[in-house]
Amino acid sequence: MDFGFIFITAITLACIYGTLAIGISITWSSLGLVNMAYGFTFSAAGFGAWYVGRLAQDLPLVADYPLLLGAIVIAAGIVTGALVGVMVCALAFIPIHDKPEFTVRGLIATLAISLIGTQVLLYMFGPRAKPLPTLFGDWKVSFGDIVITADKGGSIMASIVLLTLTLRWMTHSRRGLEIRAMMMNPHAASLVGIGVRRTGFYVMALTGGLAGLASVLLSQTYFVSPFAGLTPLIKGLSVALCGGLGSVQGAVIAAVILGFNEALTASFLGGQYVLITQFLLIIAIILVRPRGIAGILDRAREA
Amino acid sequence: MTVSQEQVARGEPILSVNGLSAGYGPMRVIHDLDLIIHPGERVGIVGLNGHGKSTLFLAIAGLTGWQRGSIKLSGHEVGGTRSQGPGRHTHKVVRRGLALMPQGDEIFHGLTVEEHLDSGAFTPKAWRERATRKEGVLQVFPPLRKLMQTPVGRLSGGERRMVSLGRGLMADASLFLVDEPSLGLAPKIGKSVMEALFAIELGSSAMVIAEQNVALLEGRVDRIIGMHVGKLKGEASASLAQHNRREA
Numbered sequence: 133m134d135f136g137f138i139f140i141t142a143i144t145l146a147c148i149y150g151t152l153a154i155g156i157s158i159t160w161s162s163l164g165l166v167n168m169a170y171g172f173t174f175s176a177a178g179f180g181a182w183y184v185g186r187l188a189q190d191l192p193l194v195a196d197y198p199l200l201l202g203a204i205v206i207a208a209g210i211v212t213g214a215l216v217g218v219m220v221c222a223l224a225f226i227p228i229h230d231k232p233e234f235t236v237r238g239l240i241a242t243l244a245i246s247l248i249g250t251q252v253l254l255y256m257f258g259p260r261a262k263p264l265p266t267l268f269g270d271w272k273v274s275f276g277d278i279v280i281t282a283d284k285g286g287s288i289m290a291s292i293v294l295l296t297l298t299l300r301w302m303t304h305s306r307r308g309l310e311i312r313a314m315m316m317n318p319h320a321a322s323l324v325g326i327g328v329r330r331t332g333f334y335v336m337a338l339t340g341g342l343a344g345l346a347s348v349l350l351s352q353t354y355f356v357s358p359f360a361g362l363t364p365l366i367k368g369l370s371v372a373l374c375g376g377l378g379s380v381q382g383a384v385i386a387a388v389i390l391g392f393n394e395a396l397t398a399s400f401l402g403g404q405y406v407l408i409t410q411f412l413l414i415i416a417i418i419l420v421r422p423r424g425i426a427g428i429l430d431r432a433r434e435a
Numbered sequence: 436m437t438v439s440q441e442q443v444a445r446g447e448p449i450l451s452v453n454g455l456s457a458g459y460g461p462m463r464v465i466h467d468l469d470l471i472i473h474p475g476e477r478v479g480i481v482g483l484n485g486h487g488k489s490t491l492f493l494a495i496a497g498l499t500g501w502q503r504g505s506i507k508l509s510g511h512e513v514g515g516t517r518s519q520g521p522g523r524h525t526h527k528v529v530r531r532g533l534a535l536m537p538q539g540d541e542i543f544h545g546l547t548v549e550e551h552l553d554s555g556a557f558t559p560k561a562w563r564e565r566a567t568r569k570e571g572v573l574q575v576f577p578p579l580r581k582l583m584q585t586p587v588g589r590l591s592g593g594e595r596r597m598v599s600l601g602r603g604l605m606a607d608a609s610l611f612l613v614d615e616p617s618l619g620l621a622p623k624i625g626k627s628v629m630e631a632l633f634a635i636e637l638g639s640s641a642m643v644i645a646e647q648n649v650a651l652l653e654g655r656v657d658r659i660i661g662m663h664v665g666k667l668k669g670e671a672s673a674s675l676a677q678h679n680r681r682e683a
Contacts, residue, residue: 230523310557313554316545317541317543317544319541322498323496323525323541324557324602325529325606329523
């Protein structure tokens with residue numbers, strides 16, 4: 133059994149799921165919205181990246197530098213994701229966020245956007261899966277047994293760098309403070325002059341961008357298709373739950389655990405058992421720690 | 436210090452509430468209430484639990500279930516009739532110069548004390564001056580200086596109260612509404628918190644303190660207003676209140 137391969141696969145999956153889970157986690161804790169349209173954001177961003185990539189690959193400069201094309205495709209995915217996030221916010225958060233039963237209504241509204249949006253993608257681009265161009269060139273690094281291929285190494289690097297930047301921005305800027313304040317206490321946030329609606333747009337653009345990033349990175353392994361977002365949505369949600377909704381560190385740890393679980397299960401038992409072992413693991417963790425992994429990490433008392 | 440007639444004549448009131456009613460769902464807590472607060476004033480509102488002190492403050496911030504009636508903050512109308520959407524316009528009222536220090540502290544439990552104070556200076560103007568403002572708050576509440584990097588969720592009740600009040604003081608506000616600053620604290624700590632509030636230089640801003648315990652306010656504020664079943668009842672300048680008490 134090739135443990136080097138399992139290890140690298142696990143880390144790659146952990147990076148991608150972590151990115152998704154952090155997006156879901158931030159949306160839930162700051163806006164109180166379970167964003168069921170996250171899967172749609174994911175596939176729409178994939179199509180955005182594919183479309184821009186197809187337009188850009190014939191440009192003179194881009195044809196010479198494959199890495200430039202990669203950067204353009206990643207940027208296109210992130211921007212499309214952010215735009216879709218803003219759209220979801222305008223349709224499913226702004227009109228109903230202060231009405232009764234918002235949590236359920238928000239869930240249903242985002243689910244509706246997801247269903248309609250997926251059909252629109254199907255209508256526009258057809259059911260055939262589309263490949264994205266190779267983003268990170270063609271190279272290989274090996275450390276002893278462990279061989280890092282370009283697609284995996286690039287995915288790991290890109291998600292770690294962009295996530296670190298995002299988290300730094302969240303701890304060091306005024307906007308970041310705004311979002312974190314909303315995550316911890318929306319009522320108090322309005323008392324210091326934070327407008328819920330405006331913050332909603334920032335949050336949804338940020339998390340949409342993260343979904344776009346994850347989408348572009350994951351399509352180095354899978355293809356872009358209208359229904360591509362469903363599995364990542366389920367996995368992102370379960371990682372976010374397992375890590376404890378609202379906790380970024382928890383989501384990262386849960387993503388690593390579930391990434392290893394997926395890589396190990398896929399190579400020892402077979403890919404069809406991945407969801408089974410994953411949910412068994414999540415149930416076990418939630419039984420022991422009902423608040424998820426964050427329950428262990430949290431040093432501060434609530435309320 | 437009392438407000439002289441010429442002060443009243445010179446500036447328009449910071450807060451002028453007219454015919455305010457407010458409540459939650461079918462329950463009406465505030466009944467047709469009028470209140471005027473002038474620049475430089477420190478006013479105490481005294482009343483029993485459940486008679487509407489907190490609701491009055493929340494209504495000024497637009498946080499009650501519903502409300503109607505005029506609320507003018509520095510001349511700008513921030514009230515009006517509203518039947519839903521509590522908190523939707525609160526940030527605009529805050530930008531107009533309101534700082535509400537709520538009952539029960541409403542802290543951000545995961546932020547450090549320093550970040551917490553920064554969050555109080557969220558409005559753009561205050562944000563640019565946040566370093567000097569923080570220094571000012573630390574002078575009012577010196578114990579916070581050592582705790583700047585501690586998460587607020589780990590502080591004691593008294594320290595949390597200081598953080599919560601300090602966050603309000605960080606704002607670029609013309610009206611400070613302080614809801615029961617001594618509630619739930621040991622008497623000695625509660626008293627020192629009150630002393631800190633009395634020591635703050637108001638300048639052209641004003642401060643309204645809601646309190647159940649008249650003794651804590653007596654002689655330290657310009658006016659004391661009683662509140663009973665959602666209405667303001669009786670008003671006394673602080674010196675008069677103290678005088679009556681001595682007679683009795």
